Amino acid sequence: MARYSVYNRHATLSSAVAAMHPMAYLYALQETDLAIDSLRQQIAQIDAQLGETEELIQLKTQVEATRKRIQQLHSQQRDLELETLSLQDKIKGVENKLYGGEITNPKELQGLLEDLQALKKQLSLLEDRLLTLMIEGDEQEKALRKQEERLSQVLTAWQEEQEKLKAERGQLEEQLRLLEAQRDAQVAQVAPPFLSLYEGLRARRQGRAVAKVERGLCGGCHIALPVSLVQRARTGSSPVQCSSCERILYVP
Ligand SMILES: [Zn+2]
Structure with missing residues (x-):
């Protein structure tokens, strides 16, 4: 857990990037994927017209x-x-x-x-x-x-x-081409087993596999998470999932 154990918010940008939590990569990937989904939907709507x-x-x-x-x-x-x-x-x-x-x-x-x-x-x-x-x-x-x-x-x-x-x-x-290129770069940052967990959850959870934890609540299903779970999600280098909605927890 050496590399990801501490995520220093006050670090300079370059060291913050270097020290980004693995779940932060997944969360960023999800943002890109959601944007891609939305673009594809808009393109399909245009095609229908x-x-x-x-x-x-x-x-x-x-x-x-x-x-x-x-x-x-x-x-x-x-x-x-x-x-x-x-x-x-x-x-x-x-x-x-x-x-x-x-x-x-x-x-x-x-x-x-x-x-x-x-x-x-x-x-x-x-x-x-x-x-x-x-x-x-x-x-x-x-x-x-x-x-x-x-x-x-x-x-x-x-x-x-x-x-x-x-x-x-x-x-x-x-825009879609740019985002797809961005996605390729982001995917390269994610360990393959994390990626397949992410893809599977995305398919089952309407495109949202990663949930941000805010004030101890799961951003996906809004239940209050046990403190120990949040702690593990914050410090661990492997995905920790919400006990209720199974989403991967990301503690910013
Ligand atoms: Zn949840």
């Missing part, structure tokens, strides 16, 4: 659907226009026969007249359908412009947000 949002996906889908509908309407409109043209030709043909003077048979003329009426009725129905399509087309065009405007706003805000998140993530990654 990266990528397209529900709102953006919905808006894109909506714009896509409206565009498709407009295409359908245009193609139906073209078909109806062609149908209308051919019907108008037919009507013209019948009218020419009817009024051309070549046909004089009243029965035949009556038949042509009835044909003409039927064709005109058909034409009027076609025109109604065409008008309905054109009205819907106008409405869809208006809706599309609104949807595209909204999409563009949301997209711009989203892109800005994503850039910010990526920059923030980069900074966190940088």
Whole structure:
């Protein structure tokens, strides 16, 4: 117990470092590990926010659907226009026969007249359908412009947000790399059996394997520790664990 038996608070910095209690190394390691945990959590939170949002996906889908509908309407409109043209030709043909003077048979003329009426009725129905399509087309065009405007706003805000998140993530990654290097240096200061005790406790105790002892209380579970235990934790060079929460006690 020679090397660690006395920890002189009033020593100069360099000798204080040289005389640091082994549990002080573990405690410092834990501070680093907790900071690493927190950084990793923040990075995971950012990762969850990266990528397209529900709102953006919905808006894109909506714009896509409206565009498709407009295409359908245009193609139906073209078909109806062609149908209308051919019907108008037919009507013209019948009218020419009817009024051309070549046909004089009243029965035949009556038949042509009835044909003409039927064709005109058909034409009027076609025109109604065409008008309905054109009205819907106008409405869809208006809706599309609104949807595209909204999409563009949301997209711009989203892109800005994503850039910010990526920059923030980069900074966190940088901090993480520094802390990981610091951790490697700290781990090198800790005896392997202490380290495996520490790792095991950390896994079981929500990342906190080492508890600071303050005014005789365990900083982990806050029970009052026996004086002899605190004394052993202060002076011994091996880990002394809390009798209640098992954490390694560190007496600063
Ligand atoms: Zn405890």
